[in-house]
Amino acid sequence: MNSRIKRSLAVLPVALLVAGAMGACSNNGNGTTTASGKCDSKIAFFGALTGPNANLGINIYNGAKLAVDQYNAKNSNCKVTLVQKDSQGDEKQAPALAQNLVQDPKVVGVVGPAFSGESEAADGILEQGNLPLITASATNPTLAQKGWKVFHRMLGNDASQGPAAASYIKDTVKAKKVFVIDDTTAYGKGLADQVKKSLGGMVGGTDTVQPKQTDFQATVAKVKASKADAIFYGGYYAEAGPFVKQLRAANVNAKFVSDDGVKDPGFVAGAGKASAEGSVVTCPCIPGDEAKGTFFADYKKKFGKEPGTYGPEAFDSANVFLDGIKAGKTSRAAMLSFVNSYDKDGVTKHIKFDKNGEIAKSEIVIWSYQIKGGEIVKDTEIKATS
Amino acid sequence: MNFEFLFANIGDLTVTGLSQGAIYALIALGYTLVYGLLKLINFAHSEVFMMGTFGALFAWQLVGLHENNPIPSVPMMIVYLLVGLVGAAVWSGVTALAVEFVAYRPLRRRNAPRLVFLITAIGASLAISEAVGIATGRQQFGMPDLFKTTTLVTIGDAHITNLDLGVIVAAIVMMVVLDQFINRTRLGRGIRAVAQDSDTAALMGINKNRVIVLTFVLGGVMAGAAALLYNLKIGVTRADIGFLLGIKAFTAAVLGGIGNLRGALLGGLALGLVENYGSALFGTSWRDVVAFAVLVIILMFRPTGLLGESLGKARA
Known part of the structure; x- marks a missing residue:
């Protein structure tokens, strides 16, 4: 009897877990x-x-x-x-x-x-x-x-967003040297490749990170060594948040420009208000x-x-x-x-x-947004150049 | 291969590699301690670490320190560090104990074969990680900044920040304390005795179960310390961070010689350095490939790891 009770007690936490999962x-x-x-x-x-x-x-x-x-x-x-x-x-x-x-x-x-x-x-x-x-x-x-x-x-799509992000970096940020990073996903890599193509000779270094990665010091070291004055990051906010935090902790102050996958309060939460401040994201979505x-x-x-x-x-x-x-x-x-x-x-x-399922070119809008005081605020509409 | 970049930044790469390696090493201790004692790879240890990162976060929230609070003054920073350490160590320790009581002890009482333990360990790891995932909506949680990262010393081209220095020093201090505890104290002697020969140790009047509980708690507390340092260095946590770090820490333990405390330290630091140098040389995406290639090569020449000794035989 006694051991049976004990045994069932041992099962209890597992049962709770299962119940929780089913709930x-x-x-x-x-x-x-x-x-x-x-x-x-x-x-x-x-x-x-x-x-x-x-x-x-x-x-x-x-x-x-x-x-x-x-x-x-x-x-x-x-x-x-x-x-x-x-x-x-x-x-x-x-x-x-x-x-x-x-x-x-x-x-x-x-x-x-x-x-x-x-x-x-x-x-x-x-x-x-x-x-x-x-x-x-x-x-x-x-x-x-x-x-x-x-x-x-x-x-x-990113064939429009990429050139728009690149022209933002050229014209508004007025960067001389841009470090381009992607997260190897279909989305992040695809977009970063478009940006690289549009930036051409301004690309001063590239690197990749992995989805679910949390430790970015190797990439931070590369950005630091490249002395780039702007960074383009193609990927999602889960990795961008801690990346920017570690970037700023290493005293790299290059302008951080990223994409719609980063346009979320989760980015600010991951990076912390102070580190996220001044970062820019572009998005083919309207405010x-x-x-x-x-x-x-x-x-x-x-x-x-x-x-x-x-x-x-x-x-x-x-x-x-x-x-x-x-x-x-x-x-x-x-x-x-x-x-x-x-x-x-x-x-x-x-x-x-159209026949490929894309929206008409004339209807495409790309917006830039800035992180100000921990909020993502709309900045300007970037004219799609392609 | 980018030798130019590697040599131009060797100082910085060394510093950040050591601080990452220090975190690996602290987690590796948990694997090594339990393996040395029970010949069991406690895969759930990665979740013990993960719970620690949340423990520190909860403790900070409890005392009113939130993610976007301004950087606190120095005395408050020390208070917060201690609060975080206690929170992380308690959560990790409790998780480690829970795993021992729920998953391992019932099996040990029935003399289950070793393979069963291994499956149970993997199961416990998945169960904890998924349960936390569901409870937190698999969200990512940011950490408050406790201090501003500044460069303290510059040696050659190496910029040593207060963060990296703190992480490395804290990890090494924890290691030395643990090493001394195992080698000098009565309780530590008990652990070594059970690791050498548990039956004889029992005949000499050592309570085996108590020693095992103590070992799990020690491993948990070390993982808690690692979790605090991780929170400071990385700045975010999630329900699934344990997996990758657990594998890395386990690798570090094997690299140094599993069952050997000092091996865990050496293995952790070595792994951190190899990863950083490797990713500088071949590109970041090759980081894990390089790390594991080095592991395999080292094990070919030293099958028991760099220091290859068992916990029981480790000398003072």
């Missing part, structure tokens, strides 16, 4: 609005809701959620469900989740996948399932060139308060905070699918041709996709 899993199911009857179409969010770069995914989820909730309020007799697939931003998780979505015939559209790396892993599977997708954030240019008919992108209509106010009312990076783009992406459902396009094939021929104003831009 967390079932939480993921919440936040979906249940539909009934014939009106049971679903659209899906695909991206990181947990993980080191989760904030970027959560912004997108919130934007899509706002669109779906507004739609359901107006069409209470025919509600749409928003399914969420948390990829943790990890390409290894992505294929299984994509498979999962393809197998649910009620899912007619995907907002996402959020990051370029997971898009490379998942989009091919969505293509096989003929499941249309609109990404509000994955900016690697090659994604549109793989012949995926289901692929659409709600914002400019929340530049969105047309009542989006800004609606978002703020619903979530109690201002829309984050990609929030407006996600709102537009979800609305394309919602318009399709409203028009009775409840099969994937019908939805795909609906999206392909979509031609209407959204809150961020006039939405019309």
Whole structure:
């Protein structure tokens, strides 16, 4: 008896862990609005809701959620469900989740996948399932060139962002020598390569870091030795935060310029307010308060905070699918041709996709943002040069 | 191969390599202590370290020190350092003990084969890391700045900052204290006795279980110290940081000779240096390749590691 009690006590912590894990899993199911009857179409969010770069995914989820909730309020007799697939931003998780979505015939559209790396892993599977997708954030240019008919992108890609970031470094920062770093991901490397190409002879050194790396002293030593007066970093905020902290701790004061993957309060949290101050990020996304209509106010009312990076783009992406459902396009094939021929104003831009699923060149905007007093504030619109 | 860069910056690379190596070394102690005693690779030790980084963070938040607070005055800085050390050491120690009580002791009582311990260790590591991941939403947490990093001394082209110097000195002091504790005190003698021959030690009146508990606590406290230094140096923590650092620290322990305390120090510092030199020479992406290539080469010539002795035979 005694030893049995002891034994069960030993199992207790494990049981608690398992229970905790299951609780967390079932939480993921919440936040979906249940539909009934014939009106049971679903659209899906695909991206990181947990993980080191989760904030970027959560912004997108919130934007899509706002669109779906507004739609359901107006069409209470025919509600749409928003399914969420948390990829943790990890390409290894992505294929299984994509498979999962393809197998649910009620899912007619995907907002996402959020990051370029997971898009490379998942989009091919969505293509096989003929499941249309609109990404509000994955900016690697090659994604549109793989012949995926289901692929659409709600914002400019890095072939536009790269030259814009480079011209910001040349014209506004007035740097002489730029050190370019990437994080070896499809997104970070792709963008850094574009920037290198545009900067040409101004590149005074390059290096790579690894995703999930936390100790950057080798890279810091290289930047220091190069005596560059500006740094371009292609990657996400999880690594950029501690990198900038360690950079400033080594008394390197080169201007830090980075990308939309770093445009998140998580960057300031990782670097610390003091080290992050004055850093610049570029983004093919518009600031929340530049969105047309009542989006800004609606978002703020619903979530109690201002829309984050990609929030407006996600709102537009979800609305394309919602318009399709409203028009009775409840099969994937019908939805795909609906999206392909979509031609209407959204809150961020006039939405019309070309045959590769890209948004029209004339609609692409690139903004720069600056870190001031721990906040990311909009700076200027950079004219896309290509 | 970029010899020019390596030689031009050899001073700086040495300093930062040593300070990174010092953190490896402190974590490596936990692997080495437990291995020396039980011939068990405690893979959950990486999570003991990870819990320590959160322990320091919680302790700071408890006394009202938050991430973006201004840099405190010198007396307050010392107070905060001690608070962080206590927080990290307690959390790490408690985690190490929990792993021993929940995962290892029940198996030992049933005389489970060694392979079972290994799987349990990996399982415990994953369980802790995932549980913390879920509890924290896998977010990254920033650390407050306790002091401004400045260059204290410049020797040749080596800029020695207060941070790097502090990390290296603190790690070496902790090591010396531990070494003396194992070699000079009664409790330390008990640890060495059990490591040499646990049955005979038991016959001589040593409580084996108490010695094991003490060893896990010691390893945990060292990991806690490493966690504090890591927080100061790296400035962020996450639920999954233990994995990579754990592997590096385990490598350091093997490099120096697993089961040997001084070997852990030497292995840690050597690994930190090799990584830094390697990434300067071949590029940053080759850092781990170089580190492990060196490990394999050294083990070919010295299969028991650089100092290759067991804990029981380690001399004063």
